[in-house]
Amino acid sequence: MPSDPLLRVENVSKTFRTRGKKLRAVQNVSFTLEAGKTLGIVGESGSGKSTLGRMVLRLLESDKGKIVFDGVDLTELKKNKLRALRQDMQIIFQDPRASLNPTMTVRDAIEDAMAIHEIGTKASRRERVVELLERVGLPYEVQFAYPHELSGGQLQRVGIARALSLNPKLIVCDEPVSALDVSIQVQVIQLLRDLQKEFNLAYIFISHNLAVVEYLSDEVAVLYLGEVVEQAPADELFKKPTHPYTRVLLNSILKIPDSPENRQTMVSIQGEVPSPLNPPSGCAFHPRCSFATDACKTVKPERKKVSEHHIAACHLVQ
Amino acid sequence: MSGPLLAIENLHVQFARSEDQVYAVNGVSFSIHENETLGIVGESGSGKSVMLMSSIGLLRENGKITAGTANFQGRDLLKLRPKQLEDIRGRDIGVIFQDPMTSLNPVMRIGDQIMEAMLTHQYAGRKEAFERTLHLLHEMGIPDPKARFKNYPHEFSGGMRQRIMIAIALACEPQLLIADEPTTALDVTVQMQILALLQELRRKRGMSVVMVTHDFGVATNFCDKIVVMYGGQIMEMADTDQFIRKTMHPYSLGLKRSIIEVGHRGKAIVPIPGAAKTMTQAPAGCPFAERCPYRTERCDNEVPELRKLNADHYIACHRAEEVASLAV
Numbered sequence: 001m002p003s004d005p006l007l008r009v010e011n012v013s014k015t016f017r018t019r020g021k022k023l024r025a026v027q028n029v030s031f032t033l034e035a036g037k038t039l040g041i042v043g044e045s046g047s048g049k050s051t052l053g054r055m056v057l058r059l060l061e062s063d064k065g066k067i068v069f070d071g072v073d074l075t076e077l078k079k080n081k082l083r084a085l086r087q088d089m090q091i092i093f094q095d096p097r098a099s100l101n102p103t104m105t106v107r108d109a110i111e112d113a114m115a116i117h118e119i120g121t122k123a124s125r126r127e128r129v130v131e132l133l134e135r136v137g138l139p140y141e142v143q144f145a146y147p148h149e150l151s152g153g154q155l156q157r158v159g160i161a162r163a164l165s166l167n168p169k170l171i172v173c174d175e176p177v178s179a180l181d182v183s184i185q186v187q188v189i190q191l192l193r194d195l196q197k198e199f200n201l202a203y204i205f206i207s208h209n210l211a212v213v214e215y216l217s218d219e220v221a222v223l224y225l226g227e228v229v230e231q232a233p234a235d236e237l238f239k240k241p242t243h244p245y246t247r248v249l250l251n252s253i254l255k256i257p258d259s260p261e262n263r264q265t266m267v268s269i270q271g272e273v274p275s276p277l278n279p280p281s282g283c284a285f286h287p288r289c290s291f292a293t294d295a296c297k298t299v300k301p302e303r304k305k306v307s308e309h310h311i312a313a314c315h316l317v318q
Numbered sequence: 319m320s321g322p323l324l325a326i327e328n329l330h331v332q333f334a335r336s337e338d339q340v341y342a343v344n345g346v347s348f349s350i351h352e353n354e355t356l357g358i359v360g361e362s363g364s365g366k367s368v369m370l371m372s373s374i375g376l377l378r379e380n381g382k383i384t385a386g387t388a389n390f391q392g393r394d395l396l397k398l399r400p401k402q403l404e405d406i407r408g409r410d411i412g413v414i415f416q417d418p419m420t421s422l423n424p425v426m427r428i429g430d431q432i433m434e435a436m437l438t439h440q441y442a443g444r445k446e447a448f449e450r451t452l453h454l455l456h457e458m459g460i461p462d463p464k465a466r467f468k469n470y471p472h473e474f475s476g477g478m479r480q481r482i483m484i485a486i487a488l489a490c491e492p493q494l495l496i497a498d499e500p501t502t503a504l505d506v507t508v509q510m511q512i513l514a515l516l517q518e519l520r521r522k523r524g525m526s527v528v529m530v531t532h533d534f535g536v537a538t539n540f541c542d543k544i545v546v547m548y549g550g551q552i553m554e555m556a557d558t559d560q561f562i563r564k565t566m567h568p569y570s571l572g573l574k575r576s577i578i579e580v581g582h583r584g585k586a587i588v589p590i591p592g593a594a595k596t597m598t599q600a601p602a603g604c605p606f607a608e609r610c611p612y613r614t615e616r617c618d619n620e621v622p623e624l625r626k627l628n629a630d631h632y633i634a635c636h637r638a639e640e641v642a643s644l645a646v
Binding site: 183186210211253271272 | 361362393475476477478506507508509510511513514515517532533534535536538539540557558562563572573574576577578579580581582585587589590593594
């Protein structure tokens with residue numbers, strides 16, 4: 001490695017305990033992320049993608065593993081030291097309404113974030129709010145509005161402005177466009193991409209929407225029941241999907257056909273995502289996999305190299 | 319061929335808010351025939367859901383139908399009393415919603431809920447209803463029907479709950495199924511399973527389906543006919559193959575260009591500028607004019623009629639012919 005990446009995650013795991021049962025949310029996930037780049041994390045509900053995002057920011061403690069951000073091992077860091085670092089790591093959520101105080105104006109909400117981190121004076125912070133709102137494409141008056149007066153798209157822009165106010169190096173984007181209408185989704189995605197270039201931001205982009213992940217990411221990790229089943233540079237993953245689960249995901253997407261002959265037939269895959277309270281033995285995907293052999297039922301597949309930067313955890317990979 | 323199964327004519331719906339009126343549906347007409355799958359597509363606030371739900375008597379309390387007719391089997395649904403509508407819903411028209419949890423009874427065994435649908439509508443006696451429930455559960459792809467009959471909704475996954483809701487909706491073998499965003503809350507692999515199930519059931523029973531969805535991918539692959547709504551009006555209505563071959567309305571074209579799909583990496587995506595507005599006045603012009611690249615003065619001052627351009631292709635745009643030639 002020529003230089004240290006901005007973020008290195010090594011073998012992090014998280015198990016929740018509920019009513020005496022163990023819920024395996026994330027298991028042995030590793031990746032690195034360079035400054036200014038995007039790692040996309042895709043998976044269905046229960047795949048552990050949001051848990052992983054929160055662990056990276058230590059909003060949630062991992063059970064084991066290592067998270068090194070900007071040269072600092074977060075897992076070793078005391079809580080009081082963590083606050084200073086939080087400024088560099090921000091998060092935006094699917095529902096910005098839920099993360100904004102309903103009794104605070106937009107200006108106060110953004111200013112508050114800066115005040116907590118003791119950035120500037122009140123006057124300079126207010127100036128910055130105006131700048132930030134303009135940068136994310138909101139009109140001047142929005143600063144005086146309350147969250148309930150704004151649309152979903154506008155609120156997400158406010159969430160982005162608030163994250164930006166601290167000049168972060170990394171933003172975890174947890175399903176940031178999933179609740180938005182398609183015509184608004186693109187606007188927000190283009191904004192995120194422009195901001196990335198302008199401020200050299202690194203993103204962890206968490207989504208169930210493969211198309212959006214492909215569009216934005218440099219590298220993509222596919223999660224199934226808390227484990228990375230496939231990981232590769234975005235071009236390669238979508239051109240050469242290797243893990244049967246990745247292929248199933250891709251085949252389940254209904255694209256607008258380019259000609260009537262290409263209308264898709266509804267072909268359903270067997271079974272449902274198993275409960276993370278009771279994950280299957282061997283390869284977690286085997287009960288739904290049409291290629292499963294006896295080995296898949298008992299032996300957990302190792303991560304194997306498909307090519308230089310492409311890994312898949314499947315017995316069929318040679 | 320006989321007439322349409324359901325024909326909606328010139329429907330207008332308004333909502334009263336504390337200070338103003340929202341013009342949610344502004345003169346919508348369309349029909350669905352036997353054995354047909356119709357997709358009603360639009361973004362939030364387009365009126366797609368309100369339009370359909372109000373026609374079968376499912377309108378929020380502050381909503382009012384101000385004009386229109388909805389003919390179903392020779393009767394205008396909009397003139398019926400709530401009791402009569404209840405009788406038709408669930409017997410002749412099945413309805414499924416986005417979130418099964420809000421329409422399933424959480425404290426009632428799912429088998430009893432399916433049976434209840436048949437008993438309420440006197441479709442079957444107790445014994446027959448029980449047998450039929452087991453059969454329906456099996457048909458919906460729910461393993462071990464006898465055991466699952468006794469389970470409560472929370473004991474099922476989201477996809478399984480949607481299957482139970484379909485079983486309830488189809489228990490009395492309706493001719494028409496109305497599905498309001500039936501797969502929106504589901505993961506893609508589960509969405510595929512539910513759509514495959516719906517398609518199979520539709521073919522087997524020869525019923526018609528009207529599906530409300532915000533997802534053009536779902537509509538264009540699943541439905542025979544497409545209705546695109548914006549600002550409470552139909553912008554484009556076409557046979558799906560026709561719509562795929564040649565989308566014509568500036569709004570539909572804009573949406574198609576702005577949807578990010580797999581394979582779009584590295585391509586420029588052109589977003590539709592601005593956002594849809596809540597209409598607090600009766601439309602004076604085209605509701606899409608403000609965001610439309612082809613806007614002229616006429617678009618602001620004259621509501622475009624939905625007019626026939628080709629066989630099976632209707633457009634509400636003053637400049638439809640020009641746009642069609644420009645957009646190739």
